[in-house]
Amino acid sequence: MEIEVLAEKLSKALNNVSRIATSKVTLPVLNNVLIKVKNKQVSLVTTNLDMAIIDFLPVSSSKDGVITVPAKLLADFVSVLPKETKTNISVKDNKVTIKADKYSSTINGTPADDFPELPEIDEKKAVVFKMSTEEFKKGMEQVVVASSNDFNRPALTGIHFYTNNKVLYTVATDGYRVAKKKLVKNVQSEIKVTIPAVTIQEVLRSINDEMEEIEISFNEDLVRFRLGEIEIVSKLIDAEYPNIDNFIPKESNIELEASREELVRITKLASLFARHGANDVITCETKTPNTFSIHSIANEFGENDSIIETKVEKDGKISITSKYLLDALNVMDGEDIIIGFSESVDKITNMAVPMILKNKGSDDYIHILMPVSI
C-alpha cells in the first residue's frame, strides 16, 4: 500500500476520524485508523463500536493495500508537518513509513484483519433525507442541548427523529425540558427513530463551511450521515421514545414578548445568585400592565431582581432553573422571543404546566421548561 498526499489534506482527514478512536483496552485495534486503498480510492476509517467515521481522501497517487495505525499518533505527527509538504505513506511488513521532505518516521501498524467489519446501510431499504448543512446544524444545535446523559434512560440520551403530516421533526428531552424543531417540511417518507446525541455531536463537529448538503439515510437499526468527503455511520437507540407532545402545553394563560438579548442579560444576572442558592432556581413574574421580572436569591450572598418592560395582560409567577432558561435562549435565533406560561396544573399529565419559548413569528422551534416547585 502506498499513498501520496499534501500534509494539510491528510492532517484534516485524520483529525476528522481520530476523535472517536477509543483507548478501549479489550480490543487495541480500536485505537487505530484503518487506511484502505482500492482502485485509487483512499478511505480512512475509525470506529468505537457505536459509530464509525469514514473519510474519503483524494490523493495524487496510490497503490492498493490496507493497514491500521494508531490514530492519535499518526494524526499528531502529520499535524506538525509544514502544510504544503508532500507526504508519502508506505507499508512494508506492517511497518508504516511516513516521509515528508526531510521528516520521516516509522510506526508499527497492525494488520487490517483485526479491524471490525462495519455495518452498511442497505440502500434499497433506506429512507433518505437531504437538506442544507446549515439548516441541519442550526436545528441540531437547538435540540441537542436538551438531551440527557443519564444512561439509565437510554431513549433520552438520543435525539428523536419522526415524521408527522409530511414534516420531519426532531426532539430531545432530559425530563426537565424539551426542545422540538421542524427540520424538513414536505417529506415523502415516514420514520420514527432515535439517534444517539453523541453521534449528532460528532456530526456537528465534522461539519465545515465547504459542505453544502447533508444526506441522512436510515435503516431499521442504523443511520448514515454523508457530508462532503465524510461518512458517519451510527447505531440507533433501541428504546421507546416518550410521546413528547403530551408535555407541550396547548395554550398559555400568560404570554409576553421580549428581546432575546435583554432576556439573556437578565437571566445571566439572576443566575449569578441562583447558582449559589437552592437548586439554581429563578422566579419569573409578570405584573400588569408592563413588567416582566426575574428574581433570584442566594442566602449567603444576596439577591437579584431585574425587569424588562413589555406588555403583559395578566399577573403570574413561575419558578424555573436558570441554566435551562439560559441554554434555551442561547440556542434560539430570533431577535424577539415569545414566552408563555400558566399558573395551573395540566389535567392530563397532572403536572404543573411548563413554560414555553418560541421565536417571534415562527412555530418552527419550541422549547419547553418544566417549572420547579418551591
Added chain:
Amino acid sequence: MYNVWENALAEIEQKISAGNFSTWFQDTTLLHTEDGHVVIGVKNSFFIKQLQSKFLDTIKEALINAGVEVKDINFEIQAKVKSKVRPREVTAGPTQIRDTLPTIKKNPKNQNTGLNSKYTLDNFVVGSNNDLAVAAAKSIIDKPGTSYNPFFLYGGSGLGKTHLVQAIGNEILRKHPDYKILYTPIADFYADFVDSVMKGKGKEFSNKFRSLDVLIIDDFQFIVNKEKSQEEFFNIFNNLHQSNKQIIVTSDRLPSEIKTVDERMANRLTWAGAFDLQLPKFEDKCAILRSKANLTGAEIEDEAIEYIAENVNTNIRDLESELSTILLMSDVRGLTPLELINNGSVNVVHESKLKPTTPKRVVDKVAKSFNLTTAELKSKSRVAHIKNARQVAMYMLSEELHLSTPKIALEVGVKDHSTVIHGIRKVRQDLKLNFALRDQIAEIKGKIYD
C-alpha cells in the same frame, strides 16, 4: 437442564483472542432456539456485522458442540443488555431447546451498603421543620453528585437525620441498582481505618472508599482529632467530590462548631450549604404520630395524638417511644388510647406542660443572659451587644408568649412595631446558622419557666 450458551461461550473463548472475546461476546445472549433457528441478542448493528462476517462459523461450531441443533443463526439487537448481566440460562430438552425471554434482576449485586431498608422517604414525615432538607434530598436522589454535593445535614438527636440520609441511600439504590453506596457512622470509619493500617491494608481501605458512587457519613460530630485519620478522610472526600460522587454527611451541629475539625475540612463540608432538621411544630408532630400509628396498624383517636404532641417537646424519638408505650398499654389493658389518657393511666413526661410566665420575666432573663440589666436592655442604646439582646428578647416574647408586635415594642422599650418585626426576623435568620445563639436561647427558655 444446563446452560447452553455459557458452554458455547466457554468454547468460543478458547478459540479466539481474549480481546476479541471480551469485545464481541461479553454482552451476547441466546434469545431463542427452535427447530435449528438460533437467535442471538447483541448490543447494536456493529456487533451483528462483525459476528456475522468473522465469527459465524465459530459460533455455529460451539453451539453444535453444546448440543444445539443449528440450521441458521440470526442476530437481534437487544438494547437492554447490560454488561453486568451474565448470559442467560437456556433449558436443553432431548430434541430441541427452548428459552424464555430473559428478565433482568432488580439488584444484581448483593452489596453490603450498611443501609437499613426500613428507612424510606415514604415513611419520612415532611413538615415545615424539614421540608428544605427533604427537597434537597429528592434532588440528590434524582441526580446524585450534581446539585447538593456534599449534602450536609445537621440537627439535634432524634430529629430524623439518620432516617433521611438512609432513605436517600435506599432510594438511590432502588433507582440505580448498580451504584456502590456505603453508609457508615464516622466512628466505624475510623475503627476500620485504624484496623486496616495495622494490618498493612491501608491501600485497600482507601480504594474501597474511592470506588464508591455514594458515601454517607453519619454522626460526623464524633470525628477524632487524629491528624492521620482526618487526613485520610479529607483525601477520600476530595477524591470523591472531584469525580462528582455524592457525599452525604450528618452531624448534630455545624462543622465550624466541632472543635476537632480541621478548618479546611469544615469549609468544604458546607460548600453546597448546610441543611438543618428542626424540632417539629405541633401540626408536624401530629402528622408524625398519625403516620407512625398507621404504619403499625393501631387505632388511636385524634385527641390522643394531640395530647401526646402537645406534651412531648424534646424530639421525634421520644414522640415515637411515647406513642408505642401508649399503644402497647392500650393493647394490654383493652382500653383505647384516649380512655387511658383520660383516666390518668399514662403520664407523658417529656418536658411536660410549661408553667405560665410573664413578659417581664422573659425580658429579665434575656438581659441577665447577656450580662445586662433590664434597664440597659430597654435603653435606646445602639451598641451591638445590647441591640442583639433586645432582639432576642423580642423573639422570645413573640415565640413564648405570642405577644403582638406593638406590645413587644412596649415591653422592650422601642417605639415602632416594625423594629420588632425586623428584630424577630433577624433572630430567626441567625438561628439557622448560629449554634451558640441556639444554645443560649434554649438556656434562657429553661430559666424562664424554671
